[in-house]
Amino acid sequence: MNLELRHLRVICAIAEAGSVTKAAAVLGLAQAALTAQLHRIEGALGGTLFDRDRRGARPTALGELVLARARVLLPAVEGLREDAARLASAAVLERYRIGAVNGPILGGLVHRLAAEQPDARITTLPAWSADELAGMVAGSRLDFTLIGVCGDASPPSSQGLEWRQIALDPVFVLVPDAHPASGWSEVELAELSDARWLATPGDGCFSDCFAAACVRAGFTPQEMYETDLAGCYDLVSAGDAVALCQPTFRVVPGVSAVPLAGVPLRWRHVLGWHPDSPAAEIAERVVAHAAAAYAEVVGRSAAYQAWLVANPGYGPSATPVV
Template identity: 65%
Template sequence: MDLELRHLRVVCAIAETGSVTKAASTLGLAQPALTAQLQRIERTLGGPLFERDRRGARPTALGELVLARARVLLPAMKGLQDEAARLAGAGDAPRRYRIGGVNSPILGRLVHRLAAEQPQAQITTHASWSVDELAQLVAGARLDYALTGVCGDSTPSADYGLSWREVAVDPVMVLLPETHPLANRDEVDLADLRHEQWVAAPGDGCFGDCFAAACARSGFTPRKVYEADVRSCIDLVDAGEAVALCQATFRPVAGLVTRRLAGSPLRWRLMLGWHPESPAAPTADLVLETALVAYTDALAPHPAYLAWLLRNPAFGVRRPAPVLAAERVRSA
C-alpha cells in the first residue's frame, strides 16, 4: 500500500483525540474500519505508531516521527490547494462574484447593482453566522468576498490573510413594538431598558462582550436573552415578549419602530474583505464602490436617520476607507 495524505490525517486524528474510537467519530468512520486502516498504515511503515490500552492511544517513537512529518506536509498541501484554486480562477470569464454575508443590510442591493451593471456576471451568495467561517472560505478560494460587520473599533481576524475595507459605520439601534412606552422617543437611554427581555440571532454581533459592557456602564446586567432566527426575533418583538438590537438600516416593519440608543454606546462597522492574492483582488475596488452605493441606497427608506448622519459625520460612509487586517500587518 502506498502512503497517502488521507492516511496522515488518520494518524493525526488519533494523536489529537488520544483514542481510535474518538478519532473514528471525528472522521465520520466506524471504529472497526479505522482500526483496520491504522493496521494497514502500520504495516506499510514497518511498525506500530501507537501504544494502545484502556487509557487511550499514545504515539510510539515511530509514531512521533510520522506525526512530525505529517504536521508539516498537511498544512503545506492545504496551502498548495488553496493557491491552485485561486490561480485556476484567474481567467474566469464572464466575471465571477461569490459573496458571503453575515446579517448584511446591503447584500441584496449590492447583488442587484452588480447584476444590473454586469448582466453576464456570475453572482452567487453564501450565508453564515460567523465572520471567521466566511474568512476561511475566502482564504480557501471558495468565496471571493466577505461582506460582514464587526462591533465597535474591533477588526476581523488577521489570521486568514484577508484585506478588509470599511464600508460604513452605524450606531446600533433598538427595535421596539410601536406600542412600547419608549417608542415615542427619538432616542432611548440603554438604562431605561434594564427591565426588558432581549432577543438576538445567533452568531457574530453586538450581543456579546460589547453589549454586556455597555449595559454595565449603564448600571445593570441584561435580563434573559432569547436566541432565534431573524424572522423569529421580529415576531418576539412584535409580540411584546422582547426587544432587540438592530442595524440602523433595518428595513421598516409594520407595527415596529427603531430608535437610537442615547450616546451611541454600540457601533456596527460594515466591512468588505477579500484575499489580496486572489483573482478577485483586481476587482475589489469596484466591488467596494458598489457596496458604498448600495449602502447609500439602503438609507433611502430612513430619512430621519439620513438627516442624523448629516449632523454626525463620525458615522455613515467615512472616506478614505482605511486599510485593515492583512495589509496593515504587511506594512508594519
C-alpha cells in the first residue's frame, strides 16, 4: 500500500484523540474500520505506531517519528493548496478576453480595466455575430462579451450564459447635413420613406423589426445596405443614404443624428459571461466598469443627455436579463 496524506491524517487523529475509539468517532468511521486501516498503515511503514491498551493509544518511537513528519507535511500541503488557489484567482484577474459587437462600451471598459490593473493582459475580439461571441464565451475562448439586442429580444440563450443589461438606447437616424431633417428635434419614420437605408450587420432580429416599424408607419423600406461604421459615415455624408444608428455614435463633420419620433426601435447593450467560469467571480466589477464606460460616452453628448431627460426609462440600466 502506498502511503497517502489521508493516512497521515488518520495517524494524527488517533494521536490527538488518544484512542482509536475516540478517533473513529471524530472521523465518522466504525472502530473496526479504523483499526483495520491503522493496521494497513503500520504494515506500509514497517512497524507499530501506537501502543494500545485500556488506557488508550500512545505513540511508539516510530509513531512519534511519523507524527513529527505528518505535522509538518499536512500544514505544508494545505498551505500549498491555499497559495495555488490564490495564484489561480490572481491569474484570472490578470487576464481579460472580451468579445464585442459595435457599441459605445468597449473602449471605456478596456480603459478602466487597464487603469485598475496596469499589468493585466487584455485582449479584444470584434465580431458582427452575437451568437458567435456567445459560443466563444461558452467554449472558454472569451471571458466576457458585449453585444447589442434589438428591443425586447433575448440575448443568445442556447449557450447558458448569464447576461446583464448595461443600457437601453433608442435608435436614431444618421442624416447628411444637407438633409431636410438635419437639426430637427425628431423626425417621423414616414418622412424618410423614400430614403435608402444603412445599418451595421448583425445576426439578430433588427432588420425584421425595422421592416415591421416601416410597415406600421405606412411604407415598405428600400433594401438596406449593410456596412461597417466607417462605411455608414461615408455613404451618409455623400448623401447616398441615411443610417440607423445608436445615439452614442460619434457625430463626424457632415452628418448629424436625429431621434426618430415615438422611438419605433430600441437597442439594448448587454454584457455576458458563463456562470461556471472564473469570470463569474469578477463579473460584478466588470459590469460596474461597463456601466461607467457607457455613462461617460453619454456625458459627451449634450443632445442625447437632453433627450434622456425628456424620455425617462432609457439610458443606463445595469439590470439582470432573464
